[in-house]
Amino acid sequence: MSRLKQCLVKEFEIKDLGQLRYFLGMEIARSKKGIVVSQRKYTLDLLKETGMSGCKPADTPIEANVKLEEVKGGVHVDAGRYQRLVGKLIYLSHTRPDIAFAVSMVSQFMHSPCEEHFEAVFRILHYLKATPGKGLFCGKNQQRGIEVYTDADWAGSITDRRSTFGYCTFIWEAEFRSMAQGECEVLWLKRVLEELKQPFSLPMRLYCDNKSAISIAHNPVLHDRTKHVEIDRHFIKEKLDKGIICTPFVPTVKQLADVFTKSLMRQPFELQVSKLGMIDIFAPT
Structure with missing residues (x-):
């Protein structure tokens, strides 16, 4: 960080304001446990x-x-x-x-x-x-893994029958197409960590609650009904073969990406939100 600041000073007129606390409507609170x-x-x-x-x-x-x-x-x-x-x-x-x-x-x-x-x-x-x-x-921990949860509400729109895809990623802490979307995100995160020279463990976990999608990702045989996802399948299979990602199954009740693809009842909604790492430091104790 010191070297970066020195380089910026040479090119721009800057002033170090210390630790970030408020910026563009976002409030940052720090403690020994992490950042909110x-x-x-x-x-x-x-x-x-x-x-x-x-x-x-x-x-x-x-x-x-x-x-x-x-x-x-x-x-x-x-x-x-x-x-x-x-x-x-x-x-x-x-x-x-x-x-x-x-x-x-x-x-x-x-x-x-x-x-x-x-x-x-x-x-x-x-x-x-x-x-x-x-x-x-964003809590502190010693883990160096990357995990992604992916989900899709296939043809869920009653207006145009388009699908809703959702994924969430944890760094250190139509189903098949959503897997490809999530994989793009995790590969980008991998590149960022490499450029920052931060160590991380492989394979990166790409969780999905659809066993058929996971099976298609591993199975080299394509069927007629899956031709429309052939490009995504090759993309995912390539990273699986290289050991960059793995695709463990996660039960729907533990699928954190559900909150991004559908409206939920109060109890499952609150459970998923809490697991996303959302807290309220202003709530009375």
């Missing part, structure tokens, strides 16, 4: 701006099993206001993966939002009212 990144002030300001500071809290950011769609003949709302609000929620989701799926749902209707879509946005605000201080906890 949250956007509590940003969230509270958003609730105040929208007049939702006194709203009733909600347990989840989206009702279970709800799938939004374009409403023909529905009552349209102010598109500009909708877009500004959803845009702020998109920025908030950088440190709030618990709202990522709900935000991705409402962002699909930016061009022509209706009352139903606005109600879904306000549901997210109700949830934020209950959890304004939640943030990502």
Whole structure:
């Protein structure tokens, strides 16, 4: 870090402000156990701006099993206001993966939002009212492995039958296509760690709760029904053969990426969010 700062000083006029505490709405708290990144002030300001500071809290950011769609003949709302609000929620989701799926749902209707879509946005605000201080906890540990959880809600959109893919990665701590997406992420992380000269262990674990997808990744024989994923299969198989990744099965109840691909009931939602490493350091003890 010292050498980097010296190089930057030669090229730019910079000032060392010490340890990062607040930047672009993100708050950073440090302790001996690790670092927490949250956007509590940003969230509270958003609730105040929208007049939702006194709203009733909600347990989840989206009702279970709800799938939004374009409403023909529905009552349209102010598109500009909708877009500004959803845009702020998109920025908030950088440190709030618990709202990522709900935000991705409402962002699909930016061009022509209706009352139903606005109600879904306000549901997210109700949830934020209950959890304004939640943030990502990056804990210290001695492990040097990389793990990825991948999931897919195949053809889940009732509007255009497109699929929703989701993955989450842990550094030191349609199913098949989502595996390929997750593998791209893990290979990028591998390259970053190599450039930073940080040691890590191989193979990197790519968890999936679909045994068929795992079987296709290992099986060199392609069937007619899997031709559309042939490119992904070769991509994954190559890394498997080189020992860069492995693909252990994970039960659906332990699939952390579920929270990114579907709306869940309160209990499984809270369980998955806690395992993502989200905590609220502002909550009363």
